[in-house]
Amino acid sequence: MAVTLRAEIAALPPYRQGRAAAAEAFKLSSNENPRPPHPAILAAIAESSLNRYPDGAATALRTRLAERAGVPVDEVHAGAGSVSILAQLVQAAAGPGDEVVYPWRSFEAYPLLVTVAGATSVQVPNLPGGRHDLGAMAAAITDRTRVILVCTPNNPTSTLVTAAEFAAFMAKVPPTVLVVLDEAYFEFVTDPHAVNGFTELQNYANLVVLRTFSKAFGLAGLRIGWAVGPAYILDAARSAAIPLAVTEPAQRAALAALEVEAELREGVDELIERRARVFEGLTAAGWTVPEPHGNFVWFAAGDDTAAVAALLEEDGIIGRVFAGEGIRISIGEEASVDRLLASAARVVQTLPGAVENARLG
Structure with missing residues (x-):
C-alpha cells in the first residue's frame, strides 16, 4: 500500500532544468552568464x-x-x-x-x-x-x-x-x-x-x-x-x-x-551587444521574434517546436524547449552567435512553416 500524498502535488511535473550539452555543443537552455566567476x-x-x-x-x-x-x-x-x-x-x-x-x-x-x-x-x-x-x-x-x-x-x-x-x-x-x-x-x-x-x-x-x-x-x-x-x-x-x-x-x-560590479557590468554590456546581433541576424534570416530585453530570445515555433529544436541540436545549439509553444535561446559565448544564426537560417530553409508560426505567434 502506497503512502497517501496530496493529489495536486503528485500530479505536478517537477521543475525541469535546462538540458545539458555535449562538449562540442553550446548549452543555451538555462539563461546562465557564460563568463567565468570573477x-x-x-x-x-x-x-x-x-x-x-x-x-x-x-x-x-x-x-x-x-x-x-x-x-x-x-x-x-x-x-x-x-x-x-x-x-x-x-x-x-x-x-x-x-x-x-x-x-x-x-x-x-x-x-x-x-x-x-x-x-x-x-x-x-x-x-x-x-x-x-x-x-x-x-x-x-x-x-x-x-x-x-x-x-x-x-x-x-x-x-x-x-x-x-x-x-x-x-x-x-x-x-x-x-x-x-x-x-x-x-x-x-x-x-x-x-x-x-x-x-x-x-x-x-x-x-x-x-x-x-x-x-x-x-x-x-x-x-x-x-x-x-x-x-x-x-x-x-x-x-x-x-x-x-x-x-x-x-x-x-x-x-x-x-x-566588482563595474567589471561585471562590462560582461553584461557584452551580452547586450551580442543579443542585438542575434536579434538582427534572426530577423535578417526571416524569423519574427519579439525584441529581446533579457539575456535570451524567444522562437515561437508552435507545432513545429520539436522539429526546430531537433535541427538546432543537430548544429550544437541546445535551447529550452516548451513543447508546442516555442524555444528559448540564451545569449551565450561569443562563439555561439555565428553557429546559432547559421542554424536558424537552416531552419528557415528546412521548415518554412515554423517561421510562419513564429510570425503569427
Missing part, C-alpha cells in the same frame, strides 16, 4: 567557514543591499535564489481558496509554487508577440485574488513592461492584493521606458520587487536572490523560509560581486 568572488568564497552555519539573516549582505536600494535594512530580504523568495511570498499570502494571477506563458515555476501553496492559478494569456496582457490581468482580479505576479523582462518571451503600462495596471489593483514584480533580468534592460521596480516601491505599499545574483552577476550556481518591499510583508516571507538556506559562500560571493 577572481575576487572566488577568493571570497574560499574564506567561508563551511563547518559553521551561515548568518541566517544575511545581515552584512542585506545591509549592503539596503544601502544600494536606499531603504531600511528590514525592507530587504535575501533568499536561495529569487524563486525561493517568491515561493515564500506566495505561501505567506495565498492558501486554499485563494487565487494567484500571473501571465502565461511566463516563468514555469509559477504554477508549481501556487499549487504547492494550495492556492489556485489564474493564468492570463500573453498578447500576440509574448507581452503581458495587463488589462486582462487586472480584469482577472476577484475577491479571492491574493497575489499577482508580473515578470519583466518576461521569461521566456524576453518582452518587457513599461513604466506607463505598470502605472495603469497598478491603478486597477486593490491595495490589499500583493503584487510581485519579478525583475530577475533587470540588468539587461536598456529601454528607457521600462518599469524599474525600485522606483515604483515609493508609489505602492502592496509591491515587492525581486532581483537576483544568478544572471548578470553570474552566481547561478550559488543560488542567491533578494527582494525589496514593505517590512511586514518580507517578515511574513522570512517566516515561511527554510532556515539558514542562504549559505555563507553565497553571501560572501554576493558581497564580493557588488564590490
Whole structure:
C-alpha cells in the first residue's frame, strides 16, 4: 500500500532544468552568464567557514543591499535564489481558496509554487508577440485574488513592461492584493521606458520587487536572490523560509560581486551587444521574434517546436524547449552567435512553416 500524498502535488511535473550539452555543443537552455566567476568572488568564497552555519539573516549582505536600494535594512530580504523568495511570498499570502494571477506563458515555476501553496492559478494569456496582457490581468482580479505576479523582462518571451503600462495596471489593483514584480533580468534592460521596480516601491505599499545574483552577476550556481518591499510583508516571507538556506559562500560571493560590479557590468554590456546581433541576424534570416530585453530570445515555433529544436541540436545549439509553444535561446559565448544564426537560417530553409508560426505567434 502506497503512502497517501496530496493529489495536486503528485500530479505536478517537477521543475525541469535546462538540458545539458555535449562538449562540442553550446548549452543555451538555462539563461546562465557564460563568463567565468570573477577572481575576487572566488577568493571570497574560499574564506567561508563551511563547518559553521551561515548568518541566517544575511545581515552584512542585506545591509549592503539596503544601502544600494536606499531603504531600511528590514525592507530587504535575501533568499536561495529569487524563486525561493517568491515561493515564500506566495505561501505567506495565498492558501486554499485563494487565487494567484500571473501571465502565461511566463516563468514555469509559477504554477508549481501556487499549487504547492494550495492556492489556485489564474493564468492570463500573453498578447500576440509574448507581452503581458495587463488589462486582462487586472480584469482577472476577484475577491479571492491574493497575489499577482508580473515578470519583466518576461521569461521566456524576453518582452518587457513599461513604466506607463505598470502605472495603469497598478491603478486597477486593490491595495490589499500583493503584487510581485519579478525583475530577475533587470540588468539587461536598456529601454528607457521600462518599469524599474525600485522606483515604483515609493508609489505602492502592496509591491515587492525581486532581483537576483544568478544572471548578470553570474552566481547561478550559488543560488542567491533578494527582494525589496514593505517590512511586514518580507517578515511574513522570512517566516515561511527554510532556515539558514542562504549559505555563507553565497553571501560572501554576493558581497564580493557588488564590490566588482563595474567589471561585471562590462560582461553584461557584452551580452547586450551580442543579443542585438542575434536579434538582427534572426530577423535578417526571416524569423519574427519579439525584441529581446533579457539575456535570451524567444522562437515561437508552435507545432513545429520539436522539429526546430531537433535541427538546432543537430548544429550544437541546445535551447529550452516548451513543447508546442516555442524555444528559448540564451545569449551565450561569443562563439555561439555565428553557429546559432547559421542554424536558424537552416531552419528557415528546412521548415518554412515554423517561421510562419513564429510570425503569427
